[in-house]
Amino acid sequence: MTTHPTPSEIDRYADGDPGLDEVTVWSVEMHLENCADCRARLAGSTTAESRALVAEVAAAVDREIAADPGPTRRAFSGTRVRQRWFVGAPLPWLAMTAAVLGTAALLTRFLPEMPSLVLLLAPLAPLPGVAAAWSRRADPAWELIAGTPSTGLTMLLRRTAVVLVLVIPVLAVVAAVGASRTNPALVLLPCLAFTAATLLLGSLVGVHRAALGLMAAWAAAVVAPSLAAAELPTLLRPAATGGWALVTAVLAALTLLRAESFRRLTTY
Amino acid sequence: MRAVSTAETATTTHPWAVQAEALKVRAGRHLAVDGLDLRLATGVHGLLGPNGAGKTTLMRALATVLKPAGGRLTVLGRPVDGRADLRPARRALGYLPQHFGYYPRFTVREFVTYMAWLKEMPKVAIPAATQRAIDRVGLSAKADARLRTLSGGMLRRAGVAQAIVNDPQLLLMDEPTVGLDPEQRLDLRELLRDLGTDACVLVSTHLVEDVVAACTEVVLVNEGRLVWQGAPAALAAHGDDGHAGDSPAERGYSALLRRHRAAAAR
Structure with a gap:
């Protein structure tokens, strides 16, 4: 039978609670690898500070993408010579x-x-x-x-x-x-x-x-x-x-x- | 390289894409294909046989890489034995070898473009044909990635892309499912079925289940000779619970091979 971590344990894991012992941290991580429900619960357990940080980084990435002209396509003419001769x-x-x-x-x-x-x-x-x-x-x-x-x-x-x-x-x-x-x-x-x-x-x-x-x-x-x-x-x-x-x-x-x-x- | 006229690249139909009569082909000093008779028309044909049956040597001969040592071989209506002109047949061929070599520094697009150029496709048609082939094998997101950075399954799909870039009338694929994950194998089966509607596709594989799922006909060879040719459903009818295999088709495959070996031993 699968035993899920308690909501409290997931919240403490998400907060990085130093009071959570190493064995519990390890077992929570092992469980999270295979349990989509608990991963979803973990996502909802993140702190307001974490969510604000992720939103800030995402906004900064979006601004960079909008400002950049984008990657230039490699010129085909240069590779054609290499393909045919070298x-x-x-x-x-x-x-x-x-x-x-x-x-x-x-x-x-x-x-x-x-x-x-x-x-x-x-x-x-x-x-x-x-x-x-x-x-x-x-x-x-x-x-x-x-x-x-x-x-x-x-x-x-x-x-x-x-x-x-x-x-x-x-x-x-x-x-x-x-x-x-x-x-x-x-x-x-x-x-x-x-x-x-x-x-x-x-x-x-x-x-x-x-x-x-x-x-x-x-x-x-x-x-x-x-x-x-x-x-x-x-x-x-x-x-x-x-x-x-x-x-x-x-x-x-x-x-x-x-x-x-x-x-x-x-x-x- | 001389220009190729539209007439030379135009699609032509042949009653038999492959005709082999008493075909003999050497692999080194060994006669790997020894008196094989075979006819293949439009459709997807699964080439089955145990290790050393001559599958890869047969594929190489059909791809005009190996010269027949005896018998007659016609590909897309043109003889490809003796001193025949191989170019017209080669323009309409697609070939994915078992050990697919590539240039690690090429991107997927460069590699497929290079192969299209070697296949003497009209220059103006190459960029669109390359993109289409890459899209069909599901590598659009990796089109500009270098081949050395791809996984085994992706490389195999790049190999399939170069094989189909010229819309071949005869497509030869030696173990195309090696390295593909289950989802990619299903996609490839679907692609093969699609290609087989208006071309002759010959797929060499060890996996009977791939043949049953994707092919309209099974070609079973052993010791360089044709053992059996027919529909996948008919293959299953040859086996019973007394033969090795996890499925009716595998049991039919085992039964036919056992009978052929017994007949050869007599």
């Missing part, structure tokens, strides 16, 4: 890329006997970002987006463009640090060629796998031998610039021809 979280991979390239630039500057690490690593600079631009782990809404008509090469190119816009300035800075031995075209063109190669290969095995495979292959076939021999390969000498431009154009064209392969992102 849905991912570029900071982690950008920080990692900048740290690696910065170290490479310092080593290139202070260890002149070594081949330029900036040149050796520039082709790989955008690949972590490109891999992250479309992967289940990096994009929480991957499955939702994969079922929309916008999914395809256009979306991937848009995200890749964001990666390049962020990475190329970093490359420019690190190339400037090692300016005495670094040809800007030999930094930029291999970087673009490897980006195009990642997308093309990605249409077959997935962009994530393609990026990892190309990074491993370049490191094993070019970076390691160059460091062992302490000289740059022919691929990264000024004479190769035209070759890189041609390769970039061909890879980009082939990627565009395979546009339909990007409609279903499960192959990524």
